[in-house]
Amino acid sequence: MSLDTVVEDIREEAHARAEDIRAEGEARAEEIESAAEEDADEIVSDAEQAAEREVEQLREQRLSSAKLEAKQKRLEARRDVLGDVREQVEDELAALEGDTREELTRTLLDAASGEFDEGDDVSVYGRESDQELIESILDDYESYEFAGEYDCLGGVVVESDQSRVRVNNTFDSVFEDVWEDNLREISNQLFDQ
Incomplete structure (x- = not known):
């Protein structure tokens, strides 16, 4: 066996080993990339759910606030009407x-x-x-x-x-x-x- 043959065998073996390492690296990179995509999808899904909850909570707060304001205005209007009625009765009593x-x-x-x-x-x-x-x-x-x-x-x-x-x-x-x-x-x- 000549030196050239030995070098050639070592080269082939090194290329084969390099190819195995590259294939393992690519497979590992694909696993990492796939896991990262799954994590990213989960993060996006969690963020969307959190945003939806926040929007719903904000909507409920605004609705509650609007209902309270409407109730206060209704009570204020009733107080005004009762005040007007009372004033009319007092005027009628004074005019007897x-x-x-x-x-x-x-x-x-x-x-x-x-x-x-x-x-x-x-x-x-x-x-x-x-x-x-x-x-x-x-x-x-x-x-x-x-x-x-x-x-x-x-x-x-x-x-x-x-x-x-x-x-x-x-x-x-x-x-x-x-x-x-x-x-x-x-x-x-x-x-x-």
């Missing part, structure tokens, strides 16, 4: 006149007079424009006198130093009680609940 005003004022004074002892000096206050009406009603009461103006829609405030009692029987106070006691029903009728 004639027999109706006299009858209501007399009824409120009668109710208040039950709180005082006979012989007490009783002071009666009322709306300035009702002074004449109140004085004419007080002609029926002994020891009662009109003592001055009271800022109200109508009715009377009655007090006595002897019994240390003060009774507020104004249209305002009666209306306030009726309003508070019936607010839910008023609201239900106005808003059909």
Whole structure:
């Protein structure tokens, strides 16, 4: 065997070995590339799912916020309507006149007079424009006198130093009680609940 043959055999063996190493390298590179592609696909899928969850969560937050804002506006509008109704009723109470005003004022004074002892000096206050009406009603009461103006829609405030009692029987106070006691029903009728 000649040296050339030995060199040729070594070369062939080296080429074969190099070819095996290259084939193994390519196979390993394909495995690595395939695993990297699988990892990349999983990362993309996870990112898409996370983005979808975030979008859904953001949508839910905005929807919830919009519902809350709508509810607040609805409540605000209802408060405004109730305020307008209350103001209209107060205006109508202030505008009462004639027999109706006299009858209501007399009824409120009668109710208040039950709180005082006979012989007490009783002071009666009322709306300035009702002074004449109140004085004419007080002609029926002994020891009662009109003592001055009271800022109200109508009715009377009655007090006595002897019994240390003060009774507020104004249209305002009666209306306030009726309003508070019936607010839910008023609201239900106005808003059909």
